[in-house]
Amino acid sequence: MKLRGRLLTAFLIIAALPMILLLITGGTLVRYQTNSIEENYDIKSDTIQVVTNPLRILNRITRSVYNEIIITEMNEPEKFEDKEYIEYLNEQLTAKYSFIAVRKGNDIIYNGNEDKFEKISRQLPEFSNNNIDIDGGFYIDGEYPFLLKQQDFHFTDGTKGSIFIITDVTTLIPLIKSFIYQIICSAILIMLITSSVLIIWIYRSILRPINILHAATNAMKEGNLDYSIEGDPEDEIGRLCEDFEEMRIRLKELIDVRLKYEEDTKELISNISHDLKTPITAIKGYAEGIMDGVADTDEKREKYLRTIYTKANDMSILVDELSFYSKIDCNTMPYNFTFINLHDYFTDCIEEISLDLEVKNIEITYNNETNKDLVVHADAEQLKRVISNIIGNSVKYIVNRKGLIQIRIKDAGEFVEVAVEDNGQGIPGKDLPHVFDRFYRGDASRNSSRGGTGLGLAIVKTIIQDHMGNVRVESEEGKGTTIYFTLKKYEEEKRKDE
Template sequence: MLFIFSAGGLKDVRHYLDNEQNETYLQALVYGELSYVLRNNAGELEKQEYVTEIQDRLGELWAGLLISRDGEITSVAPFLQQASPHEDWKQLLEEPPKAAAFNSFRYETSEMNLTYPDGGEGKAVLLRRIDTVPIYWRPVGTLFSLAFICLTSLLLTYFVSRSIIRPIKKLEAAALQIKDGDLTHKVVATTRGEIGQLSIAFEDMRVRLKHSIDQSLQYEENRKMLLSHISHDLKTPISAIKGYVEGIMDGIANTDEKRIRYMETIYRKASDMDQLIDELFLFSKLDLQTVAFDFKVIDMSRYMEHFLDEQRFDLEKSGVRLIYENSGMHPTMIAADPDKLSRVLTNILNNCIKYMGQQLEESRKEIHVRLKELDEHILVEIEDSGPGIEKEDLPYIFDRFYRAEQSRNSETGGSGLGLAIVKQIIEGHGGMVWAENAEKSGARFCMKLPKSMLVKAVDDHEEHTNH
C-alpha cells in the first residue's frame, strides 16, 4: 500500500486527504467568481482570452465549462474534451443531468442561464469532478486491502504455527510421554530463539531424568545383587559353623584332637565372616562417599619401602618372594591417606597370594613391585607369577562381588569386595587403577596416583631456575 501511494506521488495519506478537501473548496471559489461574472457581465464570455483563462483555471481544479449562445456551443473546456473525446456535448448542454461520469470519474453539474449584452440567450454548464480517484478504485482498493490483510493474517498464522505452535505441540507430546514414563524419544530443537532454547532445555532435562532413573534402577539392581551375594557368602560359613557345633554336641568329636580341630575351623569361619562384614561396611561407606580421607603429603618411594618391609616376612612364610624395584628415584611426593593406601596394597597382595596358591608347590612364586615416575603421576605396578587373568574377566575384576572363580569359593576367590575397595580408594585419591596380564605369565595391577600440587610447583620452579 505504501508502494501504491508512492507510485501515485503521495508521500503521506494526510496530503492525499488534504488535496481531496481543498479541491472542492477551490472549485467553489472559482465557480463563485464565475457566477458573479455571468450574472453581472455576461459579455466577458465573448472575449476569447477570458474564456481560455477561466477554462485553464478550472482545468487545474479538475473542472470544465460548457458555454452556448442561442443554442450553439461556443466553448467546451479542453479538460472535458480530454476526459471524454466522443461525448455529445450539445445534448448534454440541452439536458444537463445532475451527475455524469467520464473516464471512470464522477462529475457534478451546475447550470446557469445568462443573457448577453446584445440580448442573446445563453447557457453555461459547469462540470466539476467530485472523485479524486476512478469510481472502481475505491471498491477495488477496499477488496485489495481486505485481501492483503487476509493474506497477511494467513502468512502470520502459518509462521506463528510453524515457529511457535508446532514446537510447543511437540513439547507437549514429549511431556505426556515423560509423564507416562517413556524417556526414549529425543526432543529436537527445530527453531531458534526462545522456543529453541526451551526445546534444548527440555531435551537436557529428559536426558538427565533418564540418566537419574537408569542410575536408580542400577542402584536397585546392585542392592539386589548385594543382598544375594551377602546371603550366599554369609550362609556358607554359618552352615559350616552349625555343622561343626552339631558334631561337637552329638559327640562326633569324641577326642581332644577332633574337638581342637573343630574349634579351630569354627574360629576360622567366624574370622572369615568378620572380615567379610568389615569389607562390606568399608565398601558401603566408600560407595556412599561417607569415608573421610586423611590426606597427607608423603614420599611414595619411602612409604613403599617401609610397607613392603613389613609385608615381606608374612609373604616369605607363604613361600612368596617379594621383589621391590625402585630405579634410584628421587623423593616423589604425593597427597594420600596412608591408612587407605595401605589397605589398597594389602588387598592387591592378598589377591596375588590367593591365586598363586592354586599353583603347584614347586612353582615359582614371586611378586614384583615397581615404582615409576611420570610427568604428573606416580605409577605403581604389582606383578605376580600366578596363572594370570582370563581376558573375558579383565574388564570386571574391579566390580563388586565379581569373582573369576565362578564357584564362589571363598577359600580361593575371596569375598569379591577386595578389588572393588581398591578401585573406590584409588578413585578417591584422584587416580585410576587397572589390571592386565604380564608378558610371560601372571597378572599385573597398575595404579596411577597424581603428584602433590606442592611438589609440582617446586619442580616447575627448579626447572625454570635451571633454564
C-alpha cells in the same frame, strides 16, 4: 534469529508491509483508472485528482459541451430557441450523467430529465449569477446535491434566458467507483496475505518448536526418555529445546545409574547371602560336632575350633568390606593424610604381607627405583587397604602353581607408579574394562571357592582417585595380571614451607 528479533520483524512487517503494498497497488490502480478516464471521457487530469477531487473530474467531463454553449451564445444565440439543437446537446450529456435545462424568464421551457430536474428545480440560481467556482461550474449542496454550469443569454425577443448543464454527483463515474472497490478489495487482500504469511512464519519459528517441546514433555511424563529433540542455538526457544535435551539425557543417565545400582544391590545381597551362608554353615556344623561329642579328642577339638575361628574371621573381613563400601557409597570415607616416606612404608608393608603369603606358597618380591627419601601425602591405613585388596585379588587367582607377586615402584614425573604383578591365571579380555566396577566378579559361579563381593578393586579405584592418582590393569590369560596405580609426589621443600 532470536525471539526478540522475530517479534521486531513481525512488528515491522505488520506496520510497514501492508502500507508499502497498498501504496504500490493504489498507485497502479490510480494510474490505470486515470488512463481509462482520459481515454473514455477525453479529459486530462492529475492522477491524484481522481481520488482527492472527483468533482473536478466530473466538471471536466462536460467541459466540451459547455464550451460549445459559450461559443453558440456569442455567435448564434438564436440556436437556443431550436429544440432540435437543445436535444442534440442533451444527448451528448446523457452518457456523462448530465442533462440540459433551459429557462426563459421564469419558466422552464426544456429539461432533459424530468425526474431529477423536479428534485432540484427550486435551487437553480437567478439570471446573471456570478457564483462560478470550478471550470465555469459550481457545486450546489442539499438533499440532492448536483454540479451546475450556467450560461445566461437573451432570446431574440429580448427575454432573459439561462441554459443549465446539470450533473448528478450522487452517482460517481463507474470507473471511479470501480477504483474505490478495487482499493478496498486490495487492502483486504493485502491484509489477509500479510496475516497469513506472519501466521505461517510465527507457527514455523515459534509455535512448532513449542509444540515439539510439549510433545517431548508428554513423552517424558509417560516415561519415554528416548524421545530426542533438536533446537536452533541461535534463538531462545531453540536453546530451551537444547536445555531440555540435555536435561533428558542427564535424567536418563541418572535413571540408568539408579537401575544399575539397584541391580548391583540385588546382586550384592545375593553375593552376601552366599558368602555368609558358607562360613555360617561351617561354623554351625563344627560347633554342633563339638557339642555332640564328635570331636572326642583334643586334636579334633583344636581343629574344629581353628576352623570356626577361620570362618568367623572370614565373616569379619566380609562385614568390614561391606561397611567400608557403604562409606564410599555415601561419600563419607574418613581420611587421615600424613607425610609418608614411600620406601620405608612399602618395606614395612611387604614384610607384614610376606608372612601370610609364605603360608600359601606365594613368593613376594619388591623393587623400588625411586629416591629413598621420596615422600607422598597419603592416608597410610587406606593405602595399606589398597595394597591388601590388590594382593588379595591376586592370591585368589593363583592356582595350581608356585605363586609369585612382584611389587615395583618407579618414577613417573610428578607421580610415582606402583605396579603389582602376579603369575595367576589372568583376566579374560571381555572382563578387563569392568574389573574396577562395583560388584563385578569375573567368576560368576556362586559355587566358586574364591568368593568375594566384587568390591575390592572398586574400593582400590576410589581410594587412589581420592589421592589424585589413577589406576589401570593389564592382563593376559594364562600368564598373569598387573595392576598399576599412581601416587602424587610431595617434595620435601613444600613440606618444610608448610
